[in-house]
Amino acid sequence: MSTTSDFALRAGQYVGLAADRITFRGGQPLNGHVEVRGAKNLVTKAMVAALLGESPSLLRQVPDISDVNVVRGLLEIHGVKIERDNESGDLHLDPSNVERAHMAEINAHAGSSRIPILFCGPLLHRLGEAFIPDLGGCRIGDRPIDFHLEVLRNFGADVQKLPDGIRMHAPRGLVGAKITLPYPSVGATEQVLLTAVRANGRTELRNAAIEPEIMDLINILQKMGAIISVDADRVIRIEGVDRLVGFRHRSLFDRNEAASWASAALVTKGDIFVGGASQPEMLTFLNVFRKAGGAFDIHDDGIRFWHPGGELSPVVIETDVHPGFMTDWQQPLVVALTQAEGVSIVHETVYEQRFGFTDALNQMGANIQLHRECLGGQYCRFGQRNFLHSAVISGPTKLHAADIEVPDLRGGFSHLIAALAADGESVVSNVGIISRGYENFISKLQQLGADFTVED
Numbered sequence: 244m245s246t247t248s249d250f251a252l253r254a255g256q257y258v259g260l261a262a263d264r265i266t267f268r269g270g271q272p273l274n275g276h277v278e279v280r281g282a283k284n285l286v287t288k289a290m291v292a293a294l295l296g297e298s299p300s301l302l303r304q305v306p307d308i309s310d311v312n313v314v315r316g317l318l319e320i321h322g323v324k325i326e327r328d329n330e331s332g333d334l335h336l337d338p339s340n341v342e343r344a345h346m347a348e349i350n351a352h353a354g355s356s357r358i359p360i361l362f363c364g365p366l367l368h369r370l371g372e373a374f375i376p377d378l379g380g381c382r383i384g385d386r387p388i389d390f391h392l393e394v395l396r397n398f399g400a401d402v403q404k405l406p407d408g409i410r411m412h413a414p415r416g417l418v419g420a421k422i423t424l425p426y427p428s429v430g431a432t433e434q435v436l437l438t439a440v441r442a443n444g445r446t447e448l449r450n451a452a453i454e455p456e457i458m459d460l461i462n463i464l465q466k467m468g469a470i471i472s473v474d475a476d477r478v479i480r481i482e483g484v485d486r487l488v489g490f491r492h493r494s495l496f497d498r499n500e501a502a503s504w505a506s507a508a509l510v511t512k513g514d515i516f517v518g519g520a521s522q523p524e525m526l527t528f529l530n531v532f533r534k535a536g537g538a539f540d541i542h543d544d545g546i547r548f549w550h551p552g553g554e555l556s557p558v559v560i561e562t563d564v565h566p567g568f569m570t571d572w573q574q575p576l577v578v579a580l581t582q583a584e585g586v587s588i589v590h591e592t593v594y595e596q597r598f599g600f601t602d603a604l605n606q607m608g609a610n611i612q613l614h615r616e617c618l619g620g621q622y623c624r625f626g627q628r629n630f631l632h633s634a635v636i637s638g639p640t641k642l643h644a645a646d647i648e649v650p651d652l653r654g655g656f657s658h659l660i661a662a663l664a665a666d667g668e669s670v671v672s673n674v675g676i677i678s679r680g681y682e683n684f685i686s687k688l689q690q691l692g693a694d695f696t697v698e699d
């Protein structure tokens with residue numbers, strides 16, 4: 244097991260990379276096997292949930308990604324003792340000695356993640372106060388936290404905005420509330436869950452997000468002693484309890500990483516077995532993958548994805564909340580769509596500015612035009628607000644080498660696979676961001692036969 248201090252030192256930094264630039268020699272198919280472990284979008288929240296327990300928790304399948312290290316660093320500042328077995332991915336969290344932390348230390352560790360905002364409920368329950376630093380996460384739009392703050396006020400928290408973060412108090416404790424979210428936000432739904440489980444009385448949440456990662460967080464909270472029911476039509480009801488205990492839980496797999504490797508197989512005309520992936524959480528992705536011309540085969544221990552030969556077909560996609568097409572799936576798939584015979588459309592309805600990554604693809608020879616209009620039948624909050632949130636991709640276009648810079652996590656993965664599909668030598672810089680959500684992606688690319696050099 245690694246020691247606590249190893250990880251404290253690494254908290255807030257991107258892991259696993261000696262350098263931030265990779266030179267790719269494209270044109271080879273990616274073939275082979277990669278394993279995906281726990282979902283970034285569940286594991287980091289489960290770690291926060293451990294704060295609510297009176298006894299230690301064990302989380303399994305935790306990936307070595309920088310977002311996990313950021314959350315680990317923050318938990319350790321609050322006195323949670325954490326040990327990790329890197330090989331198995333087991334993470335032991337002991338919250339017996341949670342204490343107040345210095346604002347300066349918290350700020351120094353906030354790093355690149357959006358998770359600090361989810362510490363509010365657990366810290367208010369345990370300590371009666373919380374300080375939350377400015378958030379990281381991908382810059383793919385404004386990403387306000389107004390729903391979170393409103394939710395916390397509904398529970399009775401006193402919220403004060405400071406120049407470098409937010410301070411909260413709940414001197415009289417937190418009380419269950421009736422809440423309707425303006426949009427089924429994943430983070431705000433988690434905020435309600437993590438706060439309501441220990442609040443006094445009942446909470447009813449309407450217009451909740453119901454992503455698989457949220458369902459798995461509910462599984463964890465139930466193991467801890469919470470009482471939560473999920474009704475039809477996005478209604479979640481929580482009965483607050485006086486105490487929660489630690490949990491033992493094997494995390495849901497990372498369906499976003501799995502979908503990325505699936506797209507990598509399609510883009511490079513390869514064949515990739517994604518160990519650990521399972522069908523139900525990827526149903527919507529699999530339908531689109533098949534319509535675009537990709538082949539897949541579901542196994543007990545993973546899913547095989549490959550390019551079956553012949554032309555790829557254009558598709559029309561509208562990203563949406565679950566069970567719709569996940570917004571984190573579109574970027575790598577767009578690279579494949581540059582190779583489809585005809586015109587594809589992607590209407591991004593979750594984030595207003597998530598097509599920044601397409602500039603680099605156009606530089607490499609793709610033909611992607613962005614539009615402010617909603618190119619789709621679905622209601623979208625961005626149509627009247629002047630955002631380039633619809634993409635028209637005309638293909639097939641040959642991709643050629645270029646020097647490109649990673650703008651964000653999923654855009655970054657799409658750049659890697661575009662460089663691997665392009666003729667010639669491409670230099671991709673700022674690749675460290677990719678470690679936020681893709682465990683050991685450099686070793687995995689090596690395993691799959693990619694030809695590249697990491698700069699020392």
Ligand SMILES: CC(=O)N[C@H]1[C@@H](OP(=O)(O)OP(=O)(O)OC[C@H]2O[C@@H](n3ccc(=O)[nH]c3=O)[C@H](O)[C@@H]2O)O[C@H](CO)[C@@H](O)[C@@H]1O
Pocket residue numbers: 283284285357384385386387388389390391392426427428429430431452570571593594595
């Ligand atoms: C760590 C994590 O789990 N990240 C995921 C999570 O992000 P995250 O939880 O940040 O995403 P949300 O579901 O909250 O955001 C969805 C939309 O709601 C808006 N919004 C959200 C909160 C708020 O207070 N006010 C507001 O306006 C956002 O700007 C965005 O337009 O869900 C997203 C949507 O599935 C995924 O892309 C991210 O990978």
Ligand SMILES: C=C(OP(=O)(O)O)C(=O)O
Pocket residue numbers: 356357379380381499571652653680
């Ligand atoms: C947008 C993402 O993550 P985050 O919310 O952590 O920035 C993502 O995983 O693609």
